Amino acid sequence: MSTDMLKEIFRLQEQFDRAVAEHRNLEYRRDVWIQMEVLAIISELSEILDEVNFKWWKDPKAIDDERLKEEIVDVLHFFVSMCLKAGIGPEELYQAYIRKNQENFARQKGETEREGYAWKKQ
Secondary structure, eight states, X not given: OOHHHHXXXXXXXXXXXXXXXXXXXXXXXHHHHHHHHHHHHHHHHHHHHHHTTOOTTSOOOOOXXXXXXXXXXXXXXXXXXXXXXXXOOHHHHHHHHHHHHHHHHHHHTTOSSOSSOSOOOO
């Protein structure tokens, strides 16, 4: 995904959030909005679990790939919305991701002071 695509996702989500808040007369403090976004993400993650036969006590069904993708995109919608509420834009998210990805690789390679992450030598 290019940063241009990420910027467009953020732009579209901001437009959507603004329209929903306006048409539904929604006004919440920022902390409440973020709490609601987290709960929405948890709900969507639960729907993903249902799509991939999480319930081992039930007969499995074929995974509906389109429905699975739809649920994953729903998580993205709420995640981007939460970023917007937290004041995180696409460029800042991208840069933070790059830094964290590098840190995660360094941890896995045993190149940091953090213990318990390093890959086992084979």
